[in-house]
Amino acid sequence: MKNIILLTHGEFSQGIAQSCRFILGDVPNLTALCITLDESVNQTKAMIENAWKAFDNSAPTILITDIPGGSTTQSAIGILPEHPDFYLVSGLNLGLLLSLAMLELTDDREENLKSIRSVIEEAKDTLVLVNDMTAADALQDEEGEL
Amino acid sequence: MIKVLRVDDRLLHGQVAVAWVNFYKADVILIANNQVITDQTMQMAFKLATPPGVTLSMKSLDGAAAVINNPKHASRTIMVVAKTIQDAEYICGKTEGAIKEILLGGLRSGEGKRQIDMNSYMSEDDIAVMNRLEQAGMAITMQPDPTAKKLTCEEIRKNFNKGN
Numbered sequence: 625m626k627n628i629i630l631l632t633h634g635e636f637s638q639g640i641a642q643s644c645r646f647i648l649g650d651v652p653n654l655t656a657l658c659i660t661l662d663e664s665v666n667q668t669k670a671m672i673e674n675a676w677k678a679f680d681n682s683a684p685t686i687l688i689t690d691i692p693g694g695s696t697t698q699s700a701i702g703i704l705p706e707h708p709d710f711y712l713v714s715g716l717n718l719g720l721l722l723s724l725a726m727l728e729l730t731d732d733r734e735e736n737l738k739s740i741r742s743v744i745e746e747a748k749d750t751l752v753l754v755n756d757m758t759a760a761d762a763l764q765d766e767e768g769e770l
Numbered sequence: 771m772i773k774v775l776r777v778d779d780r781l782l783h784g785q786v787a788v789a790w791v792n793f794y795k796a797d798v799i800l801i802a803n804n805q806v807i808t809d810q811t812m813q814m815a816f817k818l819a820t821p822p823g824v825t826l827s828m829k830s831l832d833g834a835a836a837v838i839n840n841p842k843h844a845s846r847t848i849m850v851v852a853k854t855i856q857d858a859e860y861i862c863g864k865t866e867g868a869i870k871e872i873l874l875g876g877l878r879s880g881e882g883k884r885q886i887d888m889n890s891y892m893s894e895d896d897i898a899v900m901n902r903l904e905q906a907g908m909a910i911t912m913q914p915d916p917t918a919k920k921l922t923c924e925e926i927r928k929n930f931n932k933g934n
Contacts, residue, residue, distance in 0.1 A: 647784040649917030726792045746822045757814055763807050765833035768840035770798060770825055 625683040626729045627653040629675050630716065631668070631700060632690040634658055637716075644721050651725050653679055659696060668699035676707070684729045684736060686711045688721065709733070711740055720747035772838055775850040775869050777858050778876040781806070782851055785876070785915050787819040793916040796849035798825045802834030802861055803853055831857055835864035855892075855899045862903060872903060874912040874926075884933035886926050887912055897930050 630637035637656035883891035
């Protein structure tokens, strides 16, 4: 059990939440927050706070922002003093979100940090220039090898 | 062990590669399809779709049966993916009870097919094959993703009989 809050410039978070549910089906405790040009850092912090309160559970919370260098992440960093137990991840993409949505968190923070770190490393590897991929080797068949 | 055989006409795509592989904790995806062994575009697409830490094996129907029958892979958690229920029956016929669970989903519409579930359609022959597999003791259900409603054979037949 865990909570996920997405925070992006514009409606990216809502779209990617829908894409995530397209693949995984129902994903509980996933909230998409969008900021516009009008929101101040304090208003955005209040949005995150309200989203978190609405979860109505004490499970760990992962807050994911779109880009590290943006007011989304600045607001998210601003909320860490009040919520030092949040896991804050930046660089949202669908592969990363799917992996985090499927990740099982425990009540051991060190353990959780480790598994989130490894999900991030794997997500980096999913950025590929497909043109650079070589054609698959001729496949072995019939011998019962994988 | 063979965890499940998924019948899905797109073979390996997001819902299968991400949601079902995670659900079954599979460490091998075995694609059983006679076209995939010569089609390099399919091979590249499936390679890209395979999650980290999971072994991808692409075989003909006979090649897949040979993998399933190889006792060497007994410690692996294998998810077999086939395109049609007819292919599934062929594989089951060559693997003597190794497959116990068949999961249907993502079966697109076509000539003579009737709607069973939101994204799945079956023909009269598909139903006949399903009935034979069910009689052979296979546990068969239809479910697009792990959180969606699961249909039993009984419900699949009921939906087929009322659909057109």
